[in-house]
Amino acid sequence: MQAVLLIDFGSTYTKVTIVDLVKEKIIGTARAGTTIETNIMDGLKAALAQIPEPAEGWNFVRKLACSSAAGGLKMIASGLVKELTAEAARRAALGAGARVLHVFSYELTLQDLDKITASKPDILLLAGGTDGGNKEVLLKNSEMLCALPICLPVVVAGNKAASGQAAEILKKRHDPVVIADNVMPELGVLAVESARLAIRDVFLTHIVKSKGLDKAEEFLERVMMPTPSAVLSAAELLAQGYGSERGMGELMIVDVGGATTDVHSLAKGDPSKPGVMLKGLPEPYAKRTVEGDLGMRYSSEALVEASGRRLFDYLGWTDEQVACQLGLYKEDPWRIPQTEEEAKFDVAMGQMAVGLAVERHVGTIEVVYTPFGATYVQHGKDLTLLPVVIGTGGVLLYRSDALEILQGAVFNPEEATILKPQQPTFYLDKEYILAAMGLLREVAPQVALRMMKKYVVKL
């Protein structure tokens, strides 16, 4: 048997997936608490022990892992204009699977430096200026960053005419300092791929060790990437296909978690109707957004606040009932609903989280009245015609009503300016394998694709 071991060191759980490469099927999945404080291997062994070992023992041909343990990949991004290079830098960091703690624009201030010191990011991403454009901000910010009391990995992805000099300045205080292509080489052009690769490289060479994940590397081949990056990679493969194996086409993945809700879309998002003008920064084809205030457990209070009346209207509960339920989750974040009422609350919360997260992910259309009549202006991606929405994440997996929760992603005619999918077909990542398949893509893309098509089921 050609078994491959795929591991996701999550913030809470270490999840293992064992795959038979020849039969293209899952041999087993299991999870156990992540043990970052002691030895990361303990949790992994505990998870592995749950899967019955064959008589001849495991013979893993490959052992790969991704990680969001120890706070995930924490990044701070900085650019020149808030809406331009600072936003491009933020998107590059998100696309690399990072948690973005802060985004700074213009010249860094002493207060900004204090924030950097206090939040201890894993990587700084420094952008600013289009190629041949503004040089001062990149150089000044590099000088400024030398005043930091801590040494950090820095990725420079700004004006190419100044990035070499900026890197020289940064090297006086920071290590490693890596130069990537400009995240915005020309105005309105987003080019995040090179920065994304540079971030991943720094993650592999430096972050893995500083987070205590290197202990696992003696057993594993290596920790390949941050978990969100693995999911995005799986999504990309599933959308585009590989070789002669066809993909599913444009799609969206919604990952509802205890602390955040992530949305990945693999779609161009061009206007679906004629005569619509596109404004604002272009969106990457593979786009990821993370909503830190939309989670089912750790951020359930923030979710109730964000959904406002909508939640109460849906549930028909009083403020006290909701507060009482939130109290229960505060006591035990991994509480499984005990009664039908509790289950109803969970479904409502899930639908709100999906609804708001997708709302923030997709683009908007607005009517602009000009002296020549109404014109339509679109910001972001138009996903109204998107055919496929895939749900994943613990909350959806253990529920029979995943479909109802995912309905939150659907276009609402009363909010017609928000360009959500109108008639998508829903799928569920039933075995929770997307991150694992993102890893498997590294060694056997075709198998990973076929397995996803098999295990991601239509609802």
Place this chain on the structure above:
Amino acid sequence: MEQKVLVLGVIGSDVHAVGNRILDYAFTQAGFKVINIGVLATQEEFIQAAIETNADAILVSSLYGHGEMDCRGLREKCQETGIGNILMYVGGNLVCGKQDFEAVKERFLAMGFDRVYPPGTMTETPIADLRKDLGLTAD
């Protein structure tokens, strides 16, 4: 010599895209690097584009007659954002009705524009002016 950078756009709720394309083509052919922010451009978009690209000039078009409203305060915002001395041109059908162009020109010069062009100006004129104002001519 380093290419001079121009930010070009149609300001306000104005959707006249054809002239914008022609200007883009003409200035590019004349050797400038054109950052075209297109139609429906706000003052902020002109300024942000100019900051990020370290532009040498802002070229504002307005065809629909509301130019005076749309352009007011642009110079002040440039000053506030640190690019107060940037070269600014404006042209098109800047105002409604048949107004005396000299009076219109005065108003826009007072607003802080360096050059103001009447309807029907050919592209050669601003190109020649840019060369002069940016120190690209031989003399």
